[in-house]
Amino acid sequence: MHADKKMCGMEPSSEYVDLAAEVLSILSDPTRIRIVLALRQVDELPVGALAEIVGKKPSGVSQHLARLRMARMVTTRQEGTSVLYRLTDEHAIAVVAEAIKQAEHAVANGQLPPHHHSAGQPRAGS
Template sequence: MSNSPRPADDHAHHDAGHDTGRGHGPHGDSGHATSLDADSPYIDVAVEVFSMLADQTRMKILLVLRDGELPVGELAGRVGKTPTSVSQHLAKLRMARMVHARQEGTRVFYSLVDEHAATLVTQAIYQAEHAIDGDPHPPRRWR
């Protein structure tokens, strides 16, 4: 991910619930851009997040890790790739702060930092399912 500066109130909207980007003016109540405005200071970093997720193996890793932490070897088996390949993808996901590594003896276990990246992957799969199957089910956005 980049070293782009982050706004000082970076986590403020998370503490009080998600910011809807809706307020009384074009920038919410305060007159400042909110995280969901078109001129949000987070857009560049969000583009990098999607770039990181634009890889089949990394998407599979994030989906598998929704069930809990796993060592590289088991992750590799679950996503159908070699441990070396999975380790390279995990290094990128660690740099992007999407996964966390924990060493136990000679083994390294990986887990999700939070649910955000896995939620994006899940939503992308739902979108693909809808696009391909024309699935008439209601959106799973709030599930």
């Protein structure tokens, strides 16, 4: 049973801790977070469209995409003369989503953050 926990990487002594820190480091840039969020909304996008969405120059976005691609968080597909970028899997968005939830808690000033409110449910204190 202990071996199963270690294999999944959830033990403090896991061999994946250093790699997890690298993942968090790569996702520590606001532009890269915006890219991940943009690719979550639209399955595939070229650099120019991503640059417009995140409000940065295509050359800068291209550099961020290269880092995400090296980390295997995004992948590419050629369509004619365009290179389309997409998330490799759901894990990068899961990390970003949890970080955003934590950020919401950090600024909630003791109130329930937005992700705790479901549609049609009254807010605390109302």
